[in-house]
Amino acid sequence: MNQSPRDPSLGKLLQALDLLAEVYEAGSFSRAAERLGIDQSAVSHRVRALEAALGFTLFERTTRRVTPTRAGTLLCQAAGRASADLAQALAAARELRSGGAIRLSVPSSLAMKWLVPRLADARRDGLDLSLEVREDLAALDQGQIDAAIRFGPGPYPGHHAQRLARCRLQPVASPAYLRHAGVSAEGASLIGLGRLADRRGEQDGTRFSWADYLVASGGGPIDGPAPMYFDRADLMLQAAIGGLGVALGRSLLIEDDIRLGLLVPVGPSAPSASDYWLVTRYESADTESMNRLMRWLERGIAHTLAAG
Template identity: 55%
Template sequence: MIGSPSGDALTKLVQSITLLTAVSRRGSFAGAAQDLGLDPSAVSHRIRALEAALGLALFDRTTRRVRPNRAGEILCQAANRSLDEVERALVAARAMKSEKAIRLSVHSSLAMKWLIARLPDAQRAGIDLSLDVREGLAGFDTGDVDAGFRFGPGPYPGLHAIRLSKCHIQPVIGTSYPGAGRLQEAALRDGSVPILADSGAEKFRTGTTWEDYWKLLGLNDGRVKPSQHFDRADLMLQGAIGGLGVALGRSLLIEDDIRHGLLRPVGRTVRVSSAYWLVTTSELAESQGVRLLRDWLKEQIRLTLR
């Protein structure tokens, strides 16, 4: 582009932003030197070096005052705007570091079966938590969310990921199902009870399908295929509570319902490779809000799984 400054000239201009701002504000090299803690001769030397690099005279000098000429006014105004923007950005960055309000992305099943019931406790812990509930993964590039509560094998490239907890899966049946109290694991393989499945586990390959369960138990023969599929794990578990059959539950999604007498375990527990994670950007990872949320989630998970 015609008239574009060289790289060295542009670098020197950027380095001189505070100097230009001080000289234009004070109207003298001496005043600028006092504000910046420099010798007046050093200010004068730097301004002349900048003018030489740009190939422009920026100030009209008299014995009493220094005034920016038209070119100097343009650059001083730009320097003032730049400095104001940097100051606003610094205030925002500091506020971000100490901010306790968190916009958390979470899948619907985890929100419905576990997290929402614990939001009052989050408030008591001083965490202002708002939820972005969706099935897909919310992006961080738009700034819509600050962190994500994820379930999966990980890792999450480009994000700072904190592993919160391992995960187990276990068959469960609603206590309203006829004969639920007498049901044994063998019934899961002989076709005597309906099998409910979560299509999301298959779609997102979390390692929590019935096929994964049988393989982890080493029981690949005689499996009964699911008779009914649900789009989400919470819907599958609600179907089991309603008496439709046996569902394959996972950690955090079934403990509350078991304690409340709505679900009953009917098979062995096995650990899967997927885990629960808190993911965020590297810039927010050490902010006060994310650290509070991390510690709170770990404690709530510990209380749930104990």
């Protein structure tokens, strides 16, 4: 594929990022020179040379102050953002290089139901994780975290995304609830049973909903009362453990509770439209720390799904 030739002015701008940002913030060549640790004449010379290369004026000069032109304002503000982004990326790179904790963003339900109980295992395996519980990728874009586990359809444009596991939907209930309802888990019909649902899953595009489960499992619509809604899947599952009804569970959120006898599957499972992904910035995707994290997650997930 043919690529457009690079504008030679970009290289000169990249070399002048700190200069433009400092002059713009300081409002004078002399104060910018002090901050940069160079002579004022060197600042003036570099600005004139840049303006000559670009073909337009960046600053209007007076005896007391330099004022950016409209074009200068655009480039100086962009220079400030670029310098800040580079500083943030450098700090993250140094942290990864030094073997510091991996800052991992995890949705709340996955953190509570799967990851937090396994943090001790991660530490024993030499993996130092610092968790940030949040539902979006904003912190990844801003460089505040190193990686994120996400439940969704993928593949998250603009980021490097690796599928950790395919997901299945599975209704679950407490044994006591089913005994009280007079049904067995194997032959239970959802008709007549109270349903519990995650409100977020019906609104965030992950298609984690009873309607999607019924379509994927080949079941028809269910007549009866509307589901009881919760704002988080882990709260919904805790309500199921407490005997409030049948919750719509999914992979990684239910296996531990099933193993402990707190929940039992009700009816068939069905494929989910969303899976679990490890999402990182492209520049850190192939670092040793990210590869170690990926291998540890894959092993832990495979063990959980096999045991379930």
